[in-house]
Each structure stands twice: as structure tokens, then as C-alpha cells.
Amino acid sequence: MPKGGDLHHHYSGSIYAETYLNWVGTHNYCVYREDNAALNIQKYRIESKVSELSSAAKALCITADAIRSDNGFYRELLKRWSDIDYFNHYHEQPPPDQQFFDTFGYFDPVADSNYNEGFLWLKNTAISENVQYIETILKNGPNLVVADELNVMLDALTSKSADYEIDRALTAYFNAVVNDTHANLTINNYVKMIETSADGINDANFTLRFQTYVFRGDSPSRVFSSLFSSFSATMRSDLIVGVNIVGAENGIVSMRDYTLHMKMFRFLKQRFPLVKLAMHAGELVLGLVPPEGLQFHIREAIEIAGASRIGHGIDIFYEHNSYELLQKMKQLNIVVEAVVSSNEFILGIKNGAHPML
């Protein structure tokens, strides 16, 4: 990372698992110490509704203090909640990409409980590393409540749908939410939550900004709903500087709906032309998906969606006409975030294999 600015990071992935465990203690939550299918509980999961638990479930759920006094369990928990010790010894573990994305599910219940404290820690850490500007991916654009038939109409869309069909469905949805009181209240609350989380963080020496985002593994109706909120929120706050799309790009839904997602971005970019897009695209390697899946993601993010910044982009040389695409990116001043350590851990791309070189 060039010192001075960190182009984007994911808030919940930036806080240490040890800190999350402290927050489990602060809130009097507990963590399950074993799996139990009958009770529908999973080992290492956080329970936030402790008072509603049956006595059987309560007996299996232990406090942060109890965890810290059991070194064996504590170390196992850190391995699930983070990527600690992944490569430095042998232990039973999922592949690195799954390990990485799975961690978010563990600390999710506590991740959004202490934003201000988390940002203060991030700010101090950034300053100590000589970083004065960070862009945080905090929380996805909220889903909006609409008539069922609109959701059904959007969920019938695919990447192969004709443009006029996509535009017709998205227009109907857009018209239903753009002036809807409840939808606007939801979006305003989301903006307020983001701005409150940044209270007291920005000053003469440090700048915190946000990206809103949509999760690429959701159904088309949820993706569009969240994307509409994300675009709208970006227009409503000076602290929000752009929209992103996140989640494992090699997931079944991510791959299947990729082009549809890009067309959703295009549709909203036409209606909110001032909103800038920074998009995870091309976070893929040969063998992770069939080769045809490597041939168009970066180009579509730029040419269809209108992205001005690409995150990862490491499958660039598998794109159709990749040199022409690179030339175009240069002309358009498209920034590529070379996410070196992430690419090494999640995708195994390092040293000479990294296209940055």
C-alpha cells in the first residue's frame, strides 16, 4: 500500500478478533463452546440474545472471561474468527478463500456494536502507519420494502435477459421507491448511522470517508434494492464517496448474475451520474472458476457499470483483448487497487505471479 492513503478496506475485517472478544464481554454476550444440532447452535458463534436462551443452550454458551481463561479454546476461536496461524502450522482448515470469507460470519453479531470505538482504533493505527486517509466499507445499503410483484419481476431477471426487459423491471422498481416515504426514511437512517459512526474522527490530520456497497451473492431484487439505497445514500452525505460491490466473486450467484449486476449499476449510474464507483472485479485466478469466467469481469465493470476504480483486477491477462483493455484503463485514468497481501492469502497470487509487476 502506498503510504499516505488506503484506498479501501472492510471495517469488520479490520478489527482484531481479540477486540471483538472484548466487545462480547462488554455486551454480556456469549460464545458457544460446541456444536449442537438439536439446539441449533454452532461452536464459536456469538449469541447476543442470552436472556432468551433455554437452560440447555445457556450451559453451552460461555462468557468472554471464561474463553480467555481457557487457552486452548481461545486459540481455536482466534483461528476461526481470523486467519491467524493459517500457514504456519498444520491444522484442519477450509481453503484460504473460504476461511477468509467465513470469518465475517463469526464476528458479525458484534462487529456493528461499537463503531465509534472501532474507528478510533483504526484512526490511531492508521496514523501510526503514516496513513492519513482511509475509505471504509462499513455496512451494505439497506433493503427496501416493496410490493411482492416487484421482487418477483426482478428475481426473474438473469444475465442473459434482454436489455429492454432489464430496464423495464428496474424502472418499475425505481419508480416505486424513489419518492416513497418509508424507503427514504430507511435510507436517511442508514446515512445517519454512517455519519454517527464517524463522530469526532475527522480532523486536520486524518480523513475518514465511506463507500456504500451491495453484496453480490444476493437475489437480483435484494441486490437492486440495496444498490438503490447505496446510490441514494452516496448522494446524501459528503462522507460517502462511492459505491462498491463485495463478496466472493467466484460464488455461484456472483458468477451467474455478474452481467446483470453490472447492468443494475449502469441503470443507477445513469440516474445518479455524480456517484462514483469503486468495484471489486477480477478477484479471480485460473482454476478458481472455469476459464470463460475470467474473460470479462473487469471490462464489464468499466464499460457497462462505469467503474472508475477497480479492486484486485488480477485476472486482467485472461480478459478478452487484455492489452486493449489495459490501454483503455490508462486512457480513462482507471485506478487499480493492487491488494497485494489479500491476493496472496485468498488467491495464492504472489511475487512474479502478481500482474502488478
Ligand SMILES: [Zn+2]
Ligand atoms: Zn475489498
